[in-house]
Amino acid sequence: MTFRLRAVSAAAVTTFALLTSTAFAEPKTLMLHQWATGSDAASIAKLGELFAAAGGKWEQTAIAGHTANTLAKLRADVVAGNAPAAVQLKGPEIAEWNETGMTANLDDLAAEEGWDKVVAPELLPVMKPAGSWIAAPMNIHRINWIWGNKAAMEAAGVTELPKTWANFNAACEKAIATGKICLAHLSADWTDATTFEVVVYGQDPELFKKAFVEGDIEALRSEGMIKAFDQMRLMVDKYMDPAIAGRDYDTASNMMANGDALFFIMGDWEIGVLKAAGHNPGEDILCAQAPTDWGKPGFILNSDSVVFFQQNDPDYIEGQKLLAHLILSPEFQTVFNISKGSIPARMDVDLSQGFNPCQQTAQADLKASVEAGTLVRSMAHNMTVLQKYRGAMMEAITEFVNTPEMSSEDAANNMADAVEAQM
Amino acid sequence: MADAVLEQTVDHEAAVAGRRRFWSRVLIYGLLAIFSLVYIVPLFVVVFNSFRDLPEISRNGLIAIPQSFRLDAWPQAWDTYCIGGACEGMKRYFFNSLMMTIPATIISTALGMINGYILSKWRFRGSEVLFTCMLLGVFMPGQISLLPWAFLLGKIGLNNSVYGLILVHVIQGLSFTTLFCRNYYVNIPDDLIKAARIDGAGFWRIFWKIVLPLSPPILIVTVIWQFTGIWNEYLFGVVLNSGAQQPITAALVALSTGGTNVRVFDVMSAAVLIGALPPLLVYFFGGKYFVRGLTQGAIK
Amino acid sequence: MSIVGAAAQVGAPGWRDRLGKAVPIIVLAPSLVASFIYVFVFAGWTIYISLSNSSLLPTYDFVGFEHYEALWANRRWNIAYTNLFIFSVFYVIGAMAVGLLLAILIDQRIRAESFWRTIFLYPLAVSFIVTGTVWSWLYNPTAGIEFLVRNLGWSNFEFALTTDRKLAIYAIVLTGIWQSSGFAMALFLAGLRSVDQDIVKAAQIDGASTFRTYRKVILPTIAPIFLAVMVVLLQFAIKTFDLAVALTNSGPGISTTFPAIYVYDLMFQRGQIAEGAAAAVMILLALAAVLVPYALYVVWRRRKESGNG
Numbered sequence A: 001m002t003f004r005l006r007a008v009s010a011a012a013v014t015t016f017a018l019l020t021s022t023a024f025a026e027p028k029t030l031m032l033h034q035w036a037t038g039s040d041a042a043s044i045a046k047l048g049e050l051f052a053a054a055g056g057k058w059e060q061t062a063i064a065g066h067t068a069n070t071l072a073k074l075r076a077d078v079v080a081g082n083a084p085a086a087v088q089l090k091g092p093e094i095a096e097w098n099e100t101g102m103t104a105n106l107d108d109l110a111a112e113e114g115w116d117k118v119v120a121p122e123l124l125p126v127m128k129p130a131g132s133w134i135a136a137p138m139n140i141h142r143i144n145w146i147w148g149n150k151a152a153m154e155a156a157g158v159t160e161l162p163k164t165w166a167n168f169n170a171a172c173e174k175a176i177a178t179g180k181i182c183l184a185h186l187s188a189d190w191t192d193a194t195t196f197e198v199v200v201y202g203q204d205p206e207l208f209k210k211a212f213v214e215g216d217i218e219a220l221r222s223e224g225m226i227k228a229f230d231q232m233r234l235m236v237d238k239y240m241d242p243a244i245a246g247r248d249y250d251t252a253s254n255m256m257a258n259g260d261a262l263f264f265i266m267g268d269w270e271i272g273v274l275k276a277a278g279h280n281p282g283e284d285i286l287c288a289q290a291p292t293d294w295g296k297p298g299f300i301l302n303s304d305s306v307v308f309f310q311q312n313d314p315d316y317i318e319g320q321k322l323l324a325h326l327i328l329s330p331e332f333q334t335v336f337n338i339s340k341g342s343i344p345a346r347m348d349v350d351l352s353q354g355f356n357p358c359q360q361t362a363q364a365d366l367k368a369s370v371e372a373g374t375l376v377r378s379m380a381h382n383m384t385v386l387q388k389y390r391g392a393m394m395e396a397i398t399e400f401v402n403t404p405e406m407s408s409e410d411a412a413n414n415m416a417d418a419v420e421a422q423m
Numbered sequence B: 001m002a003d004a005v006l007e008q009t010v011d012h013e014a015a016v017a018g019r020r021r022f023w024s025r026v027l028i029y030g031l032l033a034i035f036s037l038v039y040i041v042p043l044f045v046v047v048f049n050s051f052r053d054l055p056e057i058s059r060n061g062l063i064a065i066p067q068s069f070r071l072d073a074w075p076q077a078w079d080t081y082c083i084g085g086a087c088e089g090m091k092r093y094f095f096n097s098l099m100m101t102i103p104a105t106i107i108s109t110a111l112g113m114i115n116g117y118i119l120s121k122w123r124f125r126g127s128e129v130l131f132t133c134m135l136l137g138v139f140m141p142g143q144i145s146l147l148p149w150a151f152l153l154g155k156i157g158l159n160n161s162v163y164g165l166i167l168v169h170v171i172q173g174l175s176f177t178t179l180f181c182r183n184y185y186v187n188i189p190d191d192l193i194k195a196a197r198i199d200g201a202g203f204w205r206i207f208w209k210i211v212l213p214l215s216p217p218i219l220i221v222t223v224i225w226q227f228t229g230i231w232n233e234y235l236f237g238v239v240l241n242s243g244a245q246q247p248i249t250a251a252l253v254a255l256s257t258g259g260t261n262v263r264v265f266d267v268m269s270a271a272v273l274i275g276a277l278p279p280l281l282v283y284f285f286g287g288k289y290f291v292r293g294l295t296q297g298a299i300k
Numbered sequence C: 001m002s003i004v005g006a007a008a009q010v011g012a013p014g015w016r017d018r019l020g021k022a023v024p025i026i027v028l029a030p031s032l033v034a035s036f037i038y039v040f041v042f043a044g045w046t047i048y049i050s051l052s053n054s055s056l057l058p059t060y061d062f063v064g065f066e067h068y069e070a071l072w073a074n075r076r077w078n079i080a081y082t083n084l085f086i087f088s089v090f091y092v093i094g095a096m097a098v099g100l101l102l103a104i105l106i107d108q109r110i111r112a113e114s115f116w117r118t119i120f121l122y123p124l125a126v127s128f129i130v131t132g133t134v135w136s137w138l139y140n141p142t143a144g145i146e147f148l149v150r151n152l153g154w155s156n157f158e159f160a161l162t163t164d165r166k167l168a169i170y171a172i173v174l175t176g177i178w179q180s181s182g183f184a185m186a187l188f189l190a191g192l193r194s195v196d197q198d199i200v201k202a203a204q205i206d207g208a209s210t211f212r213t214y215r216k217v218i219l220p221t222i223a224p225i226f227l228a229v230m231v232v233l234l235q236f237a238i239k240t241f242d243l244a245v246a247l248t249n250s251g252p253g254i255s256t257t258f259p260a261i262y263v264y265d266l267m268f269q270r271g272q273i274a275e276g277a278a279a280a281v282m283i284l285l286a287l288a289a290v291l292v293p294y295a296l297y298v299v300w301r302r303r304k305e306s307g308n309g
Helices: A002-023 A038-053 A067-079 A091-099 A107-113 A121-127 A150-155 A165-177 A189-203 A205-213 A217-221 A223-239 A249-257 A269-276 A314-328 A330-340 A357-372 A387-401 A408-421 B011-049 B054-060 B073-080 B091-121 B127-139 B142-155 B162-185 B190-198 B203-214 B216-232 B235-240 B248-256 B265-298 C003-010 C015-050 C066-073 C075-106 C113-125 C128-139 C145-151 C168-193 C197-205 C210-221 C223-238 C242-247 C259-269 C273-308
Strands: A028-033 A057-062 A086-089 A135-137 A145-149 A181-184 A261-265 A285-289 A299-302 A305-308 A375-377
Touching: A028 A038, A028 A067, A028 A314, A038 A057, A038 A269, A038 A314, A038 A330, A067 A086, A067 B142, A067 B235, A067 C259, A086 A091, A091 A121, A091 A305, A107 A314, A121 A135, A121 A305, A121 A375, A135 A314, A145 A150, A145 A249, A145 A269, A150 A261, A150 A285, A165 A181, A165 A189, A165 A223, A165 A261, A181 A223, A181 A249, A189 A205, A189 A223, A189 A261, A189 A299, A189 A387, A205 A217, A205 A223, A205 A375, A217 A223, A217 A408, A223 A387, A223 A408, A249 A261, A249 A269, A269 A330, A285 A357, A299 A357, A305 A314, A314 A330, A357 A375, A387 A408, A387 C075, A387 C259, A408 C075, B011 B265, B011 C075, B011 C113, B011 C128, B011 C168, B054 B265, B073 B091, B073 B265, B091 B127, B091 B162, B091 B203, B091 B216, B091 B248, B091 B265, B091 C015, B127 B162, B127 C015, B127 C273, B142 B162, B142 B235, B142 C015, B142 C259, B142 C273, B162 B216, B162 B235, B162 C015, B190 B203, B203 C015, B216 B248, B216 B265, B216 C128, B235 B248, B248 B265, B248 C128, B265 C113, B265 C128, B265 C168, C015 C273, C066 C273, C075 C113, C075 C168, C075 C223, C075 C259, C075 C273, C113 C168, C128 C168, C128 C242, C168 C223, C168 C242, C197 C210, C210 C223, C223 C273, C259 C273
Parallel strands: A028 A057, A028 A086, A181 A261, A299 A375
Antiparallel strands: A086 A305, A135 A305, A145 A261, A145 A285
């Protein structure tokens, strides 16, 4: 299949290159993103290859680690009057930067290629914050996954991945009884927030929407939130090992993959990490929707996208068109997402070839959760509230995780106060 | 320093004092040895790990006597390792840093010497106040000047270039170099300058013939300070420049904060050493003069 | 005594002479203008921005002090300046104590002096980024010092500084001392070497022990250097950024946030440029609180000296 896919993509790319190269000299682009290493970098490199194969001149700035550095760079570039041609931006930031009036409009290309019909409908308000296309979505990540080591689960007498939080706690008690760690974890603001938002969502999706999507202060302070913190405290104190702080991602992932821990709650980029470590997600490592207490399919969505800033140089303008076209092409959506673990942002891509069983489940669950009305966007991954509110929430959560003596009431109050202080 | 006194005392007392002296020597060298161990161990750890293979590191930990020896990590770190999406290793960032650090050090030091010369030997009404104002630059936190610099460099067309960073480092360094040189030149006797003036020497001639020949100690302090400071700077390098224009510190951070990756301690160790080597060499060769230069007045 | 005044009496007045007098000012002017912009315009801009309603990008609509109120109501800012206080105290005292001890040891006419000095000075050559990265490995409980000592047989040894939210700040303190004490040593050593040897000899002839000579004679004469070292280290502490980012990246949780990190996060990550600028102004004020008294002291001392001389 890879061969056929390559052939198709090469054909598509060359026709596009022919179309554009007759009119303009050389499409160029400079893309700013934060995928500096590993499978992320490999995925984005594919975009560069496609771009170069279409006759473009590809340049990139990858800024590792913290989103802060990517955004600092973007801000400095914009202030310098030199906005980058393409930037990896997501969620509410797309709307925010759109308001500055500096983003490029992609409506013509979108109309020509019929993006509105093929892109997952939940992404449209994010990519078209004021009605015009200004961002090109690359993928859809699912946050609410639970990963389980099959052998370790069997050894502990756990037959299947837990469906509810009560199941989860029961499975953990079994794991502890056999001397295993139940949940692998690493403590950082985004990982603590990821686990916590999965807990909140699993207990009460309406609370999730009120608190994390709308930023409602009373919801952040509510009984439901305190209950979620209680569950989080139980997990931190009892089901995780004490050495979560300062651990790197790979170590945490390996704890589960090697069977030292039973479970890992993490988004679908874990697929790429597991595969790189020689595992087979869906076979030796099981995957399922993270526990929910309300018996329906659920989906916490995250999406990576690229925003284009207005340029004066025709080469770069042409480069933006080419890049946006490539990003939305089924070819790129396929190769990129196979290696990144996410699923295509286009609904019309067939996942039966090359994609992992977990990814296929994700696509089915996405459709089901849209029908059930349970789909939400991720707070921890910057798809809902503005950075200042998200930052305040994440700080409160990670402080709670790292402060054993902090009560759930205090944590909920802290979080509500911190968000309120930003209003 | 007790030697002179000891020689004049009688034999018995000399013996007691000698024994005491012996034990105090033991104490001195013992303490020095303990402290140097603490100081040197991190360096050894990195050097060793750059030659050990990865499975051994993960088995025996980061601090261990090497049981394997291989050079692979070095060419990988220098030439082929993928950093920030470009699989060209550290070398291009290394050269960026050199291209930035050497001119910025030379220009800021030269300007600092002339400024220091003026502010110490050609004082005019208000020069002390102006000196104090320049001095404030020493204390400016980088986060404050980041956005203004971005704006300014954009206006003059030097954004995202090594030249822009040279300009930033020259101006930010001026306060340091001027301070060092001015405080050093203050100690050159005014009579020397006065005599030269009576002989008809002008501003530049006095600088070339009198001040410059007396400058090597402070020159070394200033060059070391500027070179290491500019080479090691991270914030401006990562924010003001992109992609192929970034200095080596940006590449190091890109390499070591890998997100969801296996940590390749061997390559990282080699990369860390490549990134630290130039300033280390500067210190190893110039460290002796650094303390001497400080002694000769830089800190007054 | 200014040279210009003396020169005027010597040379004959003329255009050449007037030009000659102007040369220093002309040569100095570009540096002055550049420094003026760097210090005053940039700081002034930041102060103005802190009073504006800038968010994603700088804007210039004046709103007053509301961002300062938000800043002081913020938990993380509270943690940040508490950390700064703890760090400053332990780091400055620690680096000065170790630096002074090393300087005194090296001052004992030891063999291979430059060898020892180089060992203690080399951390200064290494960037905070490298220092932070390497020390984070040493602090790493599963591969660093804790792992080593446990392997040596002390099986319940604990040295997990960076992973304990109450202790992580001290990990940064220790690393900071490791990095800077060589610098303090160099400055102290320079001070010790500048002490008039006749006074030292006189004290020794009076029979004072080495310890007593230092305490009563040498150290008091280099008191100004103590102050200078303290001020230099304090301003390093106030600007702490790279080291904390590379070592703990504000964690565990937000327990090792520093003011400079707070500024950076708000101004750049969160798009809260005004509140970030307000925090930056606070850093400037903290620096001023250290530097203004020091500057006044230096001026006072200089006046006194020139009055005596």
